[in-house]
Amino acid sequence: MAASTLSEVARLAGVSLATASRVLNGSTRKPAEDIAERVREAAEKLGYVPNAQAQALAKSSSGLIGLIVHDIADPYFSAIARGVQEAARQQNRMVLLASTSGAPSDEREAVAAFAARRADSIVIAGSRSARPEDEQGNLELAAELDRYCRNGGHVGVVGHPIVGSTTNEGYHVVEVPNEDLAAELADELAASHEGAFVVVGGPEGLFTSDDRIRGFQRGLADAGRPRAEVVRTGFNRAGGYDAGLALAERIKASDERLCIFAVNDVMAIGVTAALRAEGVWIPRDANIAGFDDIETLRDFRPALSTVYLPLEDIGRLAAGDPDGGSVVGSVKLRRSTELPAESQTA
Amino acid sequence: MAASTLSEVARLAGVSLATASRVLNGSTRKPAEDIAERVREAAEKLGYVPNAQAQALAKSSSGLIGLIVHDIADPYFSAIARGVQEAARQQNRMVLLASTSGAPSDEREAVAAFAARRADSIVIAGSRSARPEDEQGNLELAAELDRYCRNGGHVGVVGHPIVGSTTNEGYHVVEVPNEDLAAELADELAASHEGAFVVVGGPEGLFTSDDRIRGFQRGLADAGRPRAEVVRTGFNRAGGYDAGLALAERIKASDERLCIFAVNDVMAIGVTAALRAEGVWIPRDANIAGFDDIETLRDFRPALSTVYLPLEDIGRLAAGDPDGGSVVGSVKLRRSTELPAESQTA
DNA sequence: ATGCAACGGGAATGCGCTTTCCCACCTTCT
DNA sequence: AGAAGGTGGGAAAGCGCATTCCCGTTGCAT
Structure with a gap:
């Protein structure tokens, strides 16, 4: 049994197709209440569900x-x-x-x-x-x-x-102010980190990644720090992990204390996992920062310094929500403590 | 300018509507190649995009x-x-x-x-x-x-x-074997945990939560352990956090070492965050387990013992993928080490 | 009492497409 | 050579609905 149609409803209600349509699917013309009621009853009885495809076609x-x-x-x-x-x-x-x-x-x-x-x-x-x-x-x-x-x-x-x-x-x-926010992040990180910076970025040519890298370098420059070395890898956790493995080698070999900026949180998690697997401690041996402030990762420890992006709003805006507003975002600097201070007292 | 229609294509190609339809939208009848080519050209020239609504309506x-x-x-x-x-x-x-x-x-x-x-x-x-x-x-x-x-x-x-x-x-x-898997999890946990168990569950009446709780209790019983106390809270991170706060009090007050099973990973994360905030160490002062094995949380530390659920397959199956198979899932017991063993050597 | 506007319902058209059904033509076999 | 069968294209009938006309009624002013 296929779904019942408007004309069946109309017939059962003893009205024309047009009237039934006007009653059931928001029209400017409102039929008389008694007729409308009859139509609605008929629709109810038949379990009528309007065919959106047909409606779409018609209007x-x-x-x-x-x-x-x-x-x-x-x-x-x-x-x-x-x-x-x-x-x-x-x-x-x-x-x-x-x-x-x-x-x-x-x-x-x-x-x-x-x-x-x-x-x-x-x-x-x-x-x-x-x-x-x-x-x-x-x-x-x-x-x-x-x-x-x-x-x-x-x-x-x-x-x-x-x-x-x-x-x-x-x-x-x-517009997502990737570049500016990355610059801001770099600036904030520069204030608390002494050593060199490394950027773990996605493949060259990916705008989001490139923008964040560029902004980060600009922020470093503005803070009077040397450019960061850029490592290119996959734009996902696996990419971050791979980069992390390589960086771990370096950290262990040279004893330098790096601040690593992965261009998104998921990559940053990958980096962290690799470092941890290789026995590199955070924040003792290195610092890590990400981007996006992914909700599920906010409880991650060592805490990721990251940049909050109002992703939900971004989606809303892109979908053409009238009460517009623009994308702002903000830097979230977090202390990367392996053992949270509060824990010490437990 | 509205999108061009099939009849426009047909007219341009000098064929009938029927033929154009047969050429462009997979029909059993294949018109002659020269005609087909003419139609395709016409479609290309007009930038024809079939109207799926109309197609849906027709077939x-x-x-x-x-x-x-x-x-x-x-x-x-x-x-x-x-x-x-x-x-x-x-x-x-x-x-x-x-x-x-x-x-x-x-x-x-x-x-x-x-x-x-x-x-x-x-x-x-x-x-x-x-x-x-x-x-x-x-x-x-x-x-x-x-x-x-x-x-x-x-x-x-x-x-x-x-x-x-x-x-x-x-x-x-x-069917998702929530109950059996939870039982299995309880069994495994019982093998490595001495003290009492607490379950942080969702509101009563939520099947998923209730099943996992029931299974967990059964697993404990089978392992010869006493029933776990059940705390009801919201089925999300916030709920877990709230429950975690309450449990932290208790842990700190009584010095008992609990194993806490949150009925899903996100709640488990909430519990963990609360405990951490309250200065309760994991695994020193408590153990935590979750359920679902959420991908993004796999790198979380202290690592969550959890139950892997093939969520993607579940979605595929529910969407009626022909090459069926059933849902299995498996327990993933993880050592909850605040400092991973490897780190010690760094 | 008459005219006009406003109103409310119905017939019919078309949205863009698929799919029968039909017909003209061309094979192929006896 | 003639009939039976196949082949390929076109006309037309919907799919379920919105909407435009159209027309019969009614209410009101004249």
Whole structure:
């Protein structure tokens, strides 16, 4: 048994299709109350559920928001997703989800799928990239998005404008002050750390990573400190772990006390885990800082100095929440104590 | 400019609507290659994007999977979401997301919305509840789901069957062996812990929590240990933190060395944070275990003994992945060492 | 009493597509 | 050569709904 239709309801109520439609699905014209009641009763009795597809087709507006993330299980993205979801709820829309692992070609595909579903808007999160191997993919993604916009779609981009897009029409970029915040973080860290700095960054060409690196270097420079050495690795825990292993060697060999800035919290956790595995103590032998202030990691010890990013708000903004506001974020300097001071008294 | 339509493509290619449809959208009938080529060219030139809504309407299958979670930013749910997303990808479908904060009435609403969109199937994750205040909501949710199933929908439920559902038709429950695994965990913990056990559980009536508590008690009993005292609190970090504060008092006052089992990792983290804040050392003064083996928390120290749950697989199964398999999970006993052994040698 | 506007319900059209059904044409076998 | 069967394209009928006209009623002012 397929779901019952509006015309069945209309027939049962003894009214026309038009009237039934007007009663059940918010129209400007309100039929008389007694008729309306009859229709509602009929609908109830038949268990009528309006067909949103048909509605969308008829009034060409789907009530859908497309969300593109690299990986929904990554806390960075799931926090953004929460914001998008919330905005959608307020706008009485639903969220369509696509995970892409970050490949522009997958992203292009997702955009096409969203466009096919006539999503009212698309939110695309996840670092844009300028890596040569992504160039072709970026161009195609940009073309797909441009087309979507030309057809009246709205695109919310988290972070950086789409590489290769030829228009601004329909785009709404939520700027994340990665560079400035990283500079601020560097400044604060410089105040409490004597030794050298090392940056554990993602692959070159990843804007988010590059911005944070650039900002960090600027902050160091402003604080009168030498540039940090930059280690490139994967933009995830595994990458951080690998970098951490290498750094551990160095720390143990040279006895220098480094301050390591990983460009996101998850990488920082990887670094920490590797150092710990290699017998490097924090903060005795090294300091570690991250970026994003991932909620689940706030209780992590040794505590990560990090930068708070209002990810949920970012998602909300990208999804076009009217009561806008801009992204600010703030540095969270935390004492990395292996044994919290309070513990000493226990 | 609205997106171009199939009939525009057909006209440009000089063929009928039917032919264009057959060329562009997988039909069993394959038109001649030269004609097909003409159509494809026309489509390309016009930037044709098929209208999925119209397609869905015409062939009454939307290619949508609805996913209902309590909170997409919760790592437990986002891990499941990843699995669902993956299954969807394989089935060539898209995921529609709804977060509900756990209220059955919201869940009902989400189901209705999915039904309206004619989702091919719905996955509903998040603990079912038997709490009296949810009874009415549960009934309505069950009615909505039953109706959806009657209309040919498929429902994948994570954990427990829907409370109040009057049919099995269309339902597919992915059983999670919470009880057995908790028993196993208790057994393992009993082997290495001498003192008393305390369980930090969620509100009474939450099946997931209740199952884990019951299993844990059973495991203790089987190991010849006395029942654990059960503390009820919120099913999240804050709840764990609150419980942790209370337990800290006790630990400090009585000098007893407890083993605390929090019914999920996030709560366990809360407990740990509270104990730490109160100057209780782990593992010197207490032991802590959790459940779920949340990925982001694996590097947490003191390490959580926990139970691995293949959340991604669970999501995949609930989303109806054909190459089934059942949920197993396994206990992960971890030494809770404040200072990892390796560190001592540094 | 008459005219007009406002109102409320219904028939019909179309949203963009899939899918039967039909027909013209071309093979192939007896 | 003729019939039976296959092949490939097109016309048209919906899928379920919103919405535009259209028309019969009613209320009110004239």
